[in-house]
Amino acid sequence: GQQLNQSPQSMFIQEGEDVSMNCTSSSIFNTWLWYKQDPGEGPVLLIALYKAGELTSNGRLTAQFGITRKDSFLNISASIPSDVGIYFCAGPISNFGNEKLTFGTGTRLTIIP
Amino acid sequence: NAGVTQTPKFQVLKTGQSMTLQCAQDMNHEYMSWYRQDPGMGLRLIHYSVGAGITDQGEVPNGYNVSRSTTEDFPLRLLSAAPSQTSVYFCASSYSGGSTDTQYFGPGTRLTVL
Numbered sequence: 496g497q498q499l500n501q502s503p504q505s506m507f508i509q510e511g512e513d514v515s516m517n518c519t520s521s522s523i524f525n526t527w528l529w530y531k532q533d534p535g536e537g538p539v540l541l542i543a544l545y546k547a548g549e550l551t552s553n554g555r556l557t558a559q560f561g562i563t564r565k566d567s568f569l570n571i572s573a574s575i576p577s578d579v580g581i582y583f584c585a586g587p588i589s590n591f592g593n594e595k596l597t598f599g600t601g602t603r604l605t606i607i608p
Numbered sequence: 609n610a611g612v613t614q615t616p617k618f619q620v621l622k623t624g625q626s627m628t629l630q631c632a633q634d635m636n637h638e639y640m641s642w643y644r645q646d647p648g649m650g651l652r653l654i655h656y657s658v659g660a661g662i663t664d665q666g667e668v669p670n671g672y673n674v675s676r677s678t679t680e681d682f683p684l685r686l687l688s689a690a691p692s693q694t695s696v697y698f699c700a701s702s703y704s705g706g707s708t709d710t711q712y713f714g715p716g717t718r719l720t721v722l
Contacts, residue, residue: 543708
C-alpha cells in the first residue's frame with residue numbers, strides 16, 4: 496500500500512509567497528524524488544536526492560533529503576502562476592533487484608490572484 | 609524524439625467492455641510501467657516491465673493485463689471494465705528502472721467506465 500505521506504494536501508497562496516511541503520515515510524528510502532504535474536499532463540521530475548542531508552536546488556526550488564532518511568522537504572521561493580499544479584514525492588522500493596517507484600498522495604498548489 | 613506517447617487521450621466504456629490502452633516510447637528505454645491516478649491517492653503502480661518479454665505486478669494489478677513483446681511498446685489491457693477502473697492512466701519509461709534513472713511520463717489516458 497501507500498507508504499509516503501505528503502502534507503499539506505493542498506495549499507492556497509498568493510503570488511510571490513514562499514511554499515513549503517514535506518513527505519514522510521515509515522520506511523527508510525535511499526533516494527527521494529520530487530515530481531510536478533501540470534494540469535492535464537503527466538508528472539515531470541523536478542529534483543532527485545541521493546544522500547541523507549543532501550540539499551539540492553533547481554532554480555527557485557530547493558529540496559532536502561532528511562537525515563533520518565524517512566522524510567524529504569520541498570521549498571518554492573517567490574511563487575509564480577506557473578508553479579500551479581500537484582507536487583509528488585516518490586521513492587524507489589526494491590523488489591528482488593527491480594526497483595518500483597512509490598508515490599506520495601500529492602500536494603496541490605493553487606495561486607490566488 | 610516523441611518521448612512517451614499514449615493513446616487514446618480520452619475513452620468512455622460500458623461495464624464489461626474490453627479495451628487496450630496503448631503506450632510507446634522511442635528512447636530505447638528498457639523499463640516501462642503503468643500507473644493509475646485517483647483523487648487523493650497519488651499514483652499507484654499497476655504493472656511494470658524491465659525489458660521485452662518480462663513483466664511484473666505492481667501495487668494494484670487486478671483487472672489489468674500487460675505484455676511486452678517489443679522494447680518500444682507496453683500496452684495495458686482491461687479485459688472486463690468496471691466502474692472502479694475509472695481513472696487517469698499514465699505510462700512511464702526509464703533507461704533501466706534504477707533509482708538514479710529519470711522516469712518520463714506520457715500525457716495520460718482519461719478513462720470513464722459507466
